[in-house]
Amino acid sequence: MKLAARTYILAVLIFLYLPIAVLIAMGFNESPLYQLPFSFSSHWYVELMSNRKLLNASWNSVLIAAITAVIATVLGTLAAVALSRRQFFGKEALRLLLLPPIAIPWLITGTAMLVFFYWTGIGRGFHAILIGHVALAIPYVVLVVGTGLTTIRADLEEAAMSLGAPPVKAFFRVTLPLLAPSIFGAALFAFAVSLDQFVVSYFLATPGSSTLPVEIYSAIRKGFTPEINAVCTILLLGSVSIFLLFTLFAKPGASRDRS
Amino acid sequence: MTAVDVTAIAKSYGKVEVLSDITTHFPEGSFTSLLGPSGSGKTTLLRIIAGFVIPDTGRVTIGERDVTRVPVWARNIGMVFQSYALFPHMSVADNVAFGLAQRGVKGEPARREVQRALDMVHLGGFGTRKPKQLSGGQQQRVALARAIVTRPSVLLLDEPLSALDRRLRQEMQVELLRIQRESGLTTIFVTHDQEEALTLSDKVAILDRGRIVQIGAPTEVYERPRTRFAAEFLGDTNFFTGTVADGRVSLRNGMRIATASPLPANGAPVTLAVRPEKITVATRDAAPEDGLTNRVEGAIIASLYSGTALTYEVDAAGQRFKIFAQNRDARPLARGDEVTLSWSPDHTVPIEDAP
Ligand SMILES: Nc1ncnc2c1ncn2[C@@H]1O[C@H](COP(=O)(O)OP(=O)(O)O)[C@@H](O)[C@H]1O
Numbered sequence: 067m068k069l070a071a072r073t074y075i076l077a078v079l080i081f082l083y084l085p086i087a088v089l090i091a092m093g094f095n096e097s098p099l100y101q102l103p104f105s106f107s108s109h110w111y112v113e114l115m116s117n118r119k120l121l122n123a124s125w126n127s128v129l130i131a132a133i134t135a136v137i138a139t140v141l142g143t144l145a146a147v148a149l150s151r152r153q154f155f156g157k158e159a160l161r162l163l164l165l166p167p168i169a170i171p172w173l174i175t176g177t178a179m180l181v182f183f184y185w186t187g188i189g190r191g192f193h194a195i196l197i198g199h200v201a202l203a204i205p206y207v208v209l210v211v212g213t214g215l216t217t218i219r220a221d222l223e224e225a226a227m228s229l230g231a232p233p234v235k236a237f238f239r240v241t242l243p244l245l246a247p248s249i250f251g252a253a254l255f256a257f258a259v260s261l262d263q264f265v266v267s268y269f270l271a272t273p274g275s276s277t278l279p280v281e282i283y284s285a286i287r288k289g290f291t292p293e294i295n296a297v298c299t300i301l302l303l304g305s306v307s308i309f310l311l312f313t314l315f316a317k318p319g320a321s322r323d324r325s
Numbered sequence: 326m327t328a329v330d331v332t333a334i335a336k337s338y339g340k341v342e343v344l345s346d347i348t349t350h351f352p353e354g355s356f357t358s359l360l361g362p363s364g365s366g367k368t369t370l371l372r373i374i375a376g377f378v379i380p381d382t383g384r385v386t387i388g389e390r391d392v393t394r395v396p397v398w399a400r401n402i403g404m405v406f407q408s409y410a411l412f413p414h415m416s417v418a419d420n421v422a423f424g425l426a427q428r429g430v431k432g433e434p435a436r437r438e439v440q441r442a443l444d445m446v447h448l449g450g451f452g453t454r455k456p457k458q459l460s461g462g463q464q465q466r467v468a469l470a471r472a473i474v475t476r477p478s479v480l481l482l483d484e485p486l487s488a489l490d491r492r493l494r495q496e497m498q499v500e501l502l503r504i505q506r507e508s509g510l511t512t513i514f515v516t517h518d519q520e521e522a523l524t525l526s527d528k529v530a531i532l533d534r535g536r537i538v539q540i541g542a543p544t545e546v547y548e549r550p551r552t553r554f555a556a557e558f559l560g561d562t563n564f565f566t567g568t569v570a571d572g573r574v575s576l577r578n579g580m581r582i583a584t585a586s587p588l589p590a591n592g593a594p595v596t597l598a599v600r601p602e603k604i605t606v607a608t609r610d611a612a613p614e615d616g617l618t619n620r621v622e623g624a625i626i627a628s629l630y631s632g633t634a635l636t637y638e639v640d641a642a643g644q645r646f647k648i649f650a651q652n653r654d655a656r657p658l659a660r661g662d663e664v665t666l667s668w669s670p671d672h673t674v675p676i677e678d679a680p
């Protein structure tokens with residue numbers, strides 16, 4: 067029984083990680099046609115450095131992800147705080163409407179945005195991708211920050227006010243420091259959502275503004291070299307680091323323990 | 326150090342009237358308890374005085390200042406929360422210094438004030454600790470130090486001791502009283518524990534379903550409850566319901582009970598209250614005590630022994646009596662013993678509301 071379970075888990079892990087391992091390895095193989103035997107070379111990484119298209123797309127991806135993280139985190143945090151701490155008209159409706167976008171297929175969201183942006187004159191391009199990504203990331207931020215807020219008692223802010231601090235000051239001196247780990251986690255989450263995003267980016271990209279996933283996709287269709295493996299490896303490294311940072315900072319209850 | 330007044334306060338949530346027509350004076354430097362069962366509106370009244378809740382009607386004045394429309398942070402209050410509400414990311418000293426910083430007191434003067442406040446609650450050496458490194462009782466004392474260090478006009482406490490175990494709670498009661506006396510702060514203390522209220526307070530205000538049914542010194546509210554609710558909430562009570570006849574109250578079973586208090590006209594229905602510890606229980610042959618002119622004969626139907634005291638239940642002509650007696654006699658009375666009950670008309674109090 068134990069052996070069976072262990073074999074099963076091993077099989078799953080191999081299934082998950084072997085293709086990735088092969089992808090990384092082939093980025094360091096000299097043959098442009100992925101031929102064996104393996105012969106180590108950093109040739110494709112050097113090539114990548116002069117591939118303007120891939121580099122430009124990478125830069126776009128990182129830039130869009132960073133701006134998305136900042137904007138979505140600010141807006142999402144404000145929404146989460148309002149939802150958990152303030153009373154206002156339409157609060158329940160807003161709470162209900164904020165989360166379903168997570169469950170809506172990106173294909174549908176992407177199509178809807180394309181049509182809507184065309185129709186309103188926003189059009190396509192860097193700015194359109196950015197708006198799209200921010201919209202996609204906000205619900206995740208609300209979810210992560212909202213969960214963090216439930217671990218911070220509302221009477222802490224009341225105590226601060228009773229001591230003479232106006233509400234905004236009470237928020238910045240008491241709630242925000244306690245919420246910082248959740249906010250940081252949410253920002254990483256938003257960054258990752260944007261960096262991984264393909265469908266919406268693909269619909270909204272224009273020649274100069276395409277992101278890395280879009281560029282990789284079109285490269286694959288045209289015939290490609292292990293440069294793609296190199297860029298994927300770099301992207302993977304970035305994503306994994308973000309994931310590790312996230313699990314480090316956004317542990318449940320981290321906001322209470324971290325003092 | 327200022328008097329606090331609430332005048333004609335009312336508050337409803339939707340259709341539920343939580344407070345109605347509350348008018349009370351909290352004298353300068355006094356310790357007043359708001360006492361009542363859960364849901365009677367104590368917290369709401371305290372939060373109206375604090376400024377967290379705006380009343381539908383009525384006024385709140387602190388000293389000469391009408392603060393009804395003044396927000397919490399501009400009222401100069403000190404508040405202690407049931408959950409302590411210490412800032413977990415700040416040291417004990419920073420917690421206490423928070424209110425001073427809001428008033429522009431910083432640096433060395435702030436440090437001195439913080440130290441003085443922490444000394445006052447016997448936590449002088451704990452300034453650098455984080456709240457979670459302290460015990461519950463210590464956290465509560467930090468909360469108290471934080472609330473009083475700013476010299477607020479009024480100190481408000483919402484069931485601050487209810488999370489502590491019994492012994493710690495009694496220690497904290499003594500501490501709280503000492504600190505209140507030393508600081509001279511006008512203090513309003515919410516509790517549902519009648520013993521705590523009687524022990525600590527200059528005045529006790531009894532709340533029942535959003536109304537103050539009685540307010541007065543502990544002895545006054547305990548000895549002379551005005552309503553059945555007040556009598557029952559402050560402890561056990563024997564009630565006798567009858568009609569006035571020639572300056573006494575005649576019960577249906579023929580008993581005639583005297584009271585030292587004025588009674589309504591002949592024939593009026595009236596309910597009398599007598600505390601169980603005011604009644605002397607003796608065997609039939611014992612000599613009567615002076616002054617205990619209310620006397621009835623009965624038999625013990627239950628006897629409960631609890632070490633220092635005894636609780637007897639006595640039946641006298643169909644009327645049940647509950648009696649607390651000190652454990653002084655050679656032999657506690659037992660079920661079936663024939664006894665004489667006697668008590669003073671001074672301890673026989675007519676209550677106002679309908680029987
Ligand atoms: N914000 C609120 N919204 C609706 N009802 C409330 C609110 N605050 C208090 N109440 C109601 O008012 C009543 C009195 O509450 P409270 O003042 O907390 O009583 P106590 O402190 O004496 O237990 C309760 O029935 C409670 O449900």
Ligand SMILES: [Mg+2]
Nearest residue numbers: 364367368369
């Ligand atoms: Mg309460």
